[in-house]
Amino acid sequence: MALRPVQVNMKARDGSAVGRFWAEALGWTAYSPGVTTYVGPGGGLVWPDPVAVCIDIVPVPEPRTRAKNRTHLDLATTSAAHQAELVARLESLGATPAHVGQGDVPWTVLADPEGNEFCVLEPRAVYRDTGPIAAVVVDCADPRAMARFWGEATDWTLHDVTDDNAVLRSARGTGPYLEFIRTPGAKTVPDRVHLDLLPYPGDDKEAEVARLRALGACDLDVGQGDVPWTCLADPEGHEFCVLAPS
Structure with a gap:
């Protein structure tokens, strides 16, 4: 048994506007199958996408705090010219420079x-x-511990692990990487961006959740009420959800 990361869950006050931004940013399409805005490859809504880790934008009333998100996306480029062109295009779409202590x-x-x-x-x-999307990047205190947990939680392959970072990717060698980067500072606010995991067809969701608890995950109450997914936190408190197969 194992789970697969299928989407990045992103909260937003204006889900439709943020969805349009990310669709334009990635060259994908924004779909509105219900309350959320789902951003994935064009050609029609496919869920889960067989290759990509997509974005599901959930409207919430709370504004974002000043705290840096502990999970973010890294976008890939093919050349220095492509990088410059992409940055310029993103800024024209409404992106702004951010300073998170990155230096030069x-x-x-x-x-x-x-x-x-x-x-x-x-x-x-x-x-x-x-x-x-080159990678989904998660700030953490102990990349080795994250490698142990997420390597067991998912069916993704561990590519590298050091004291400073851990890198996983789908065993099929497709789609983005999942990277845990050693970063100072502790969690101070609820995560606004997190991963959603999905069991494979035929696997039992509740058995998967029980397995995650045994690995060190804990139950999480974010006011979700009676929903078909299960909210959990990994051993460092990173929030994630286990979705119900459709």
Whole structure:
């Protein structure tokens, strides 16, 4: 048994506007199957997407706080010219420069129209086949502990682990990477961006949730009420949801 990351859940006061931004940013399409805005590859809504980790934007009344998100997206580029062109296009769509203590780095840190940070990376060979999202990046205190938990929680393959970072990717070698980066500072507010995981067809969701609890996850009450998904937190408090198969 194992789970697969299928989408990044992103809260927003104006879900439709943020959805349009991310659809334009990634060259994907914004779909509105219900209350949320789902951003995925064009050609019609497919859920879960067989390759991409998509974005599900959930409208909430609360504004974003000043605290830096602990989870963000890194966008891939193919050349220095592509990086510059993408940054300019994103700023024309409403992105703004963001300062998170990055200093003099070759990537560009931006924020979407509601302040969610993301990075436009310089071209890197490792991300040449990921699609527009190079990586889902999570701040953490102990990458080795995160590698143990998330390596067991999902069916993704561990590519690298050190004291400073842990890197996982789908065993099929497709889609983005999942990276845990050692970052100072503790969690101070609820996560506004988190991962959603999905069991495979035929697997029992409740058995998967029980397995995650045994690995060190804990139950999380964010006011979700009676819903078909289960809200949990990993051993460092990163929120995530286990979705019910459709």
